[in-house]
Amino acid sequence: MALGLGLVVGGMALAQEAEKKGSTVRIVVEGEGDEAVPRVAPSVPAESRVSSAQGPTTFGSAAAQAMGPSLKYGxxxxxxxxxxxxxxxxxxxxxITSTARPVAGGEDVVSEKLEGIAFLGTPGEVSAAGMASVRGITSTVPGLDAAAAKEIAGKYLGGQVRMKDLLEICRQVTAYFQDKNQPVVTAMIPEQEVRGGVVQILVVRGKLGKVKVQGNRYFKTENIQNTVRLRDGEDIDVGTLTDDVNWLNSNPFRQVTPSLAPSDAPGKTDVVLEVKDxxxxxxxxxxxxxxxxxxxxxxxxxxxxxxxxxxxxxxxxxxxxxxxxxxxxxxxxxxxxxxxxxxxxxxxxxxxxxxxxxxxxxxxxxxxxxxxxxxxxxxxxxxxxxxxxxxxxxxxxxxxxxxxxxxxxxxxxxxxxxxxxxxxxxxxxxxxxxxxxxxxxxxxxxxxxxxxxxxxxxxxxxxxxxxxxxxxxxxxxxxxxxxxxxxxxxxxxxxxxxxxxxxxxxxxxxxxxxxxxxxxxxxxxxxxxxxxxxxxxxxxxxxxxxxxxxxxxxxxxxxxxxxxxxxxxxxxxxxxxxxxxx
CATH class of the missing domain: 2.40.160 (Porin)
Known part of the structure; x- marks a missing residue:
C-alpha cells in the first residue's frame, strides 16, 4: 500500500464590462463596484469616472509522484x-481568465464608421467631450504599444461598430495582459461622447494594496508576507506571485492558498494568503x-x-x-x-x-x-x-x-x-x-x-x-x-x-x-x-x-x-x- 495527498487551490480574477448605444452618443457609468452599469445618455457634460467588477477564477493543483531511487541525493x-x-x-x-456578465444593448450601434480608438492608461487622459481628432489606433497604456493595440482592434476600423464589438476588444486587451502574467488589468469604456467615430478605451492596471495572511498558527505572519516580492502600489505580476507561493508551499509543514480580493484602497487589489500549517x-x-x-x-x-x-x-x-x-x-x-x-x-x-x-x-x-x-x-x-x-x-x-x-x-x-x-x-x-x-x-x-x-x-x-x-x-x-x-x-x-x-x-x-x-x-x-x-x-x-x-x-x-x-x-x-x- 502507499500514501497520497492532494490539494486544490482557488483564486480570483478581474473582469469589466460596459455598454454603449448610437453613433454620436454619451456613455454614462452608473453605480460602483459590482453594481456598476453603463448607460446611454444624451450629450450632457459629466465628470469622467470608472469602476470595475470582480469575479472568480481558479488556481489549479496536481502532484506528480515518481518511483525509483533518488537522483538528486543519490x-x-x-x-x-x-x-x-x-x-x-x-x-x-x-x-486567470476574464469572466464577462451579459449586458443590455450589445447589438446597439456605437458608430456607423469607426475612425479611431484611443487606448488610455490613466483616468486623467479621458476626454469627456470626445477625441474626434484621433485617426487610427493610438495607445498610452504601459505594456500595450500601438502595434499590439492595432493587432487587437485594427480590424474594426472603417466599419460599423456595435457595443458587442467594443466589449470584445476589451476582452482581448484583458487576455493580452493575462498572457503576460498581469491578469489584474481592466479594459473598460469610460464616460465619454463618441464624436467623429472615435472611441476611448481606458485600460487600468491593478496595483497591489496589501498582502494579507490568514489562518497561520505557527509560522509568523511577517515572515510569510516578506516572501512575497510584490510591493504596495506595484503592478500585480501573477508569474512572480505564483513562484512565491510555490516557494512557500515547498515547506512540508505549510500550505498556502492564494487569492485576490478588493482592497480598501481605491484602485488596488489585495493578495490574500490562506495558510494551513x-x-x-x-x-x-x-x-x-x-x-x-x-x-x-x-x-x-x-x-x-x-x-x-x-x-x-x-x-x-x-x-x-x-x-x-x-x-x-x-x-x-x-x-x-x-x-x-x-x-x-x-x-x-x-x-x-x-x-x-x-x-x-x-x-x-x-x-x-x-x-x-x-x-x-x-x-x-x-x-x-x-x-x-x-x-x-x-x-x-x-x-x-x-x-x-x-x-x-x-x-x-x-x-x-x-x-x-x-x-x-x-x-x-x-x-x-x-x-x-x-x-x-x-x-x-x-x-x-x-x-x-x-x-x-x-x-x-x-x-x-x-x-x-x-x-x-x-x-x-x-x-x-x-x-x-x-x-x-x-x-x-x-x-x-x-x-x-x-x-x-x-x-x-x-x-x-x-x-x-x-x-x-x-x-x-x-x-x-x-x-x-x-x-x-x-x-x-x-x-x-x-x-x-x-x-x-x-x-x-x-x-x-x-x-x-x-x-x-x-x-x-x-x-x-x-x-x-x-
Whole structure:
C-alpha cells in the first residue's frame, strides 16, 4: 500500500464590462463596484469616472509522484537516510481568465464608421467631450504599444461598430495582459461622447494594496508576507506571485492558498494568503523489511523532523537512527539540514555514518563502515507557461559528495559467503553533481522529468585514486562521469484513482564503484526482490502502477478531515543492470 495527498487551490480574477448605444452618443457609468452599469445618455457634460467588477477564477493543483531511487541525493544515501516529509504538492501558475456578465444593448450601434480608438492608461487622459481628432489606433497604456493595440482592434476600423464589438476588444486587451502574467488589468469604456467615430478605451492596471495572511498558527505572519516580492502600489505580476507561493508551499509543514480580493484602497487589489500549517516537530518510530539477508531483513528506526518557524529561513533538521539484525548487524545514523535563503534558493547539507557486522560470512571478519557528507544548492527557475493551462516548474541544482567505505555490503544486496563475500578495501568518493528537474501539471495529470550528471577528476583525497578503486573493482578509475535520467507520468482517473508510469536510466562510460552503481530490487525499484538484489554500472528501470481511490479510516470513523490515506496498488516492475566491462 502507499500514501497520497492532494490539494486544490482557488483564486480570483478581474473582469469589466460596459455598454454603449448610437453613433454620436454619451456613455454614462452608473453605480460602483459590482453594481456598476453603463448607460446611454444624451450629450450632457459629466465628470469622467470608472469602476470595475470582480469575479472568480481558479488556481489549479496536481502532484506528480515518481518511483525509483533518488537522483538528486543519490541511491546510496536514500537507502539509509532519514524519513523526511515530502514537500507540498505542485502549485501551477494562476489560470486567470476574464469572466464577462451579459449586458443590455450589445447589438446597439456605437458608430456607423469607426475612425479611431484611443487606448488610455490613466483616468486623467479621458476626454469627456470626445477625441474626434484621433485617426487610427493610438495607445498610452504601459505594456500595450500601438502595434499590439492595432493587432487587437485594427480590424474594426472603417466599419460599423456595435457595443458587442467594443466589449470584445476589451476582452482581448484583458487576455493580452493575462498572457503576460498581469491578469489584474481592466479594459473598460469610460464616460465619454463618441464624436467623429472615435472611441476611448481606458485600460487600468491593478496595483497591489496589501498582502494579507490568514489562518497561520505557527509560522509568523511577517515572515510569510516578506516572501512575497510584490510591493504596495506595484503592478500585480501573477508569474512572480505564483513562484512565491510555490516557494512557500515547498515547506512540508505549510500550505498556502492564494487569492485576490478588493482592497480598501481605491484602485488596488489585495493578495490574500490562506495558510494551513502544522506543529513544527514530528517524531517517528518505524519498522520495515527493506533489509538484506546478511544484515537482517527487519529494520527498526526512530528519529524526528524539526522545523524553524521563527526566523523566516525555514530551517529544517532531520535525524534518523536505523538498526537491523537484532540491533547488532547494522547501525546507521543519518541526518539532513536545509535552509531557505532569502533570495529563494535552497541549501541542503546531509550525511550518514553506517556500521555493519554481517552474521553469515563464516570465520571471516566482514565488518565494515560507510560514511557520507554532501551538500546541494538548489535554484528554482521562473515558472513557464508555454501552453495554455500548462505550467512548467523547474529548477537546477549542483552539489558535492564525499563518501568513504571499506566494503560493498551496504550496496550489494547479496548474501555474503566466505568465498564471495565482501570486497573489503578502503576507497573514497569525491565527486560533483549538476542536475535539472521539471514538473508539469495539466488537466488530466502531471509529468516529471529529472536528469543529473555526476563526475570526479580523481586524486582529491588519499584513497580517491585508481589503486584504491581497483582493489575493489579491477576496471574502475577515480576519474569518471555518469548520468541519470528519470521520467514519470501520472494520469488521473475517475474517483481519484490514478495510473502512474515511471522510468529511470543510468549510463556511464566506464566501471563504477559500488556506491555509485545502479541497484534494482526492493520497495522503490523492482518489488518482490531483496533490496538492491542486482547492481550494475548501467541500468534501466520501468514501473507501471494502478492506484485505487484513497480511503480514510479517520473519516470513516466520523472525522471531518482525512488525516490518513490507504491506497491499494496493482503494479508491474521491470529492471535490468549491466557491468560496463561486460
Amino acid at each position: 541511491q546510496s544515501f536514500q537507502d539509509y537516510g532519514p524519513k523526511t516529509i515530502p514537500s507540498g504538492p505542485l502549485k501551477p501558475g494562476a489560470q 502544522r506543529f513544527p516537530f514530528r517524531p517517528f518510530v518505524a519498522y520495515d523489511n527493506f533489509g538484506i539477508q546478511s544484515l537482517g531483513y527487519d529494520r527498526y528506526s526512530t528519529g524526528f523532523t524539526f522545523m524553524d518557524v521563527w526566523t523566516g529561513l525555514d530551517q529544517q533538521v532531520n535525524y534518523q537512527y536505523l538498526t537491523s539484525g537484532g540491533f547488532n548487524n547494522l547501525i546507521a545514523n543519518s541526518g539532513a539540514y536545509s535552509l531557505a535563503l532569502p533570495w529563494q534558493h535552497n541549501l541542503a547539507i546531509f550525511g550518514s555514518y553506517s556500521k555493519s557486522n554481517p552474521t553469515d560470512v563464516g570465520p571471516l571478519d566482514q565488518s565494515g563502515y560507510y560514511w557520507q557528507a554532501s551538500g546541494r544548492y538548489t535554484i528554482p527557475l521562473p515558472t513557464l507557461s508555454l501552453v495554455e493551462n500548462l505550467d512548467y516548474r523547474h529548477q537546477i541544482y549542483f552539489g558535492y559528495d564525499f563518501k568513504a567505505a571499506n566494503s560493498d555490503i551496504f550496496f550489494s544486496g547479496q548474501n555474503l559467503t566466505p568465498t564471495t563475500g565482501g570486497l573489503v578495501g578502503l576507497y573514497q568518493i569525491s565527486q560533483f553533481s549538476l542536475g535539472y528537474s521539471l514538473t508539469m501539471s495539466d488537466i488530466i495529470g502531471s509529468t516529471g522529468f529529472e536528469t543529473v550528471m555526476y563526475g570526479s577528476p580523481g586524486g582529491m583525497s588519499s584513497n580517491n585514486d585508481n589503486t584504491s578503486f581497483q582493489n575493489i573493482n579491477a576496471g574502475a578509475k577515480a576519474q569518471y562521469v555518469y548520468g541519470k535520467f528519470s521520467l514519470n507520468r501520472m494520469f488521473r482517473l475517475p474517483g481519484d484513482a490514478a495510473v502512474v508510469l515511471s522510468g529511470q536510466i543510468q549510463q556511464t562510460s566506464q566501471d563504477l564503484m559500488p556506491s555509485e552503481s545502479f541497484g534494482i530490487g526492493g520497495y522503490d525499484t523492482v518489488r518482490g526482490y531483496d533490496q538492491r538484489a542486482a547492481n550494475g554500472d548501467n541500468g534501466y528501470l520501468g514501473n507501471v502502477e494502478l492506484r485505487s481511490p484513497p480511503v480514510s479510516f479517520w473519516q470513516i470513523c466520523g472525522a471531518d478531515e482525512a488525516l490518513d490515506r490507504l491506497v491499494l496498488l496493482g503494479f508491474f516492475d521491470w529492471g535490468q543492470t549491466m557491468q560496463y566491462s561486460s
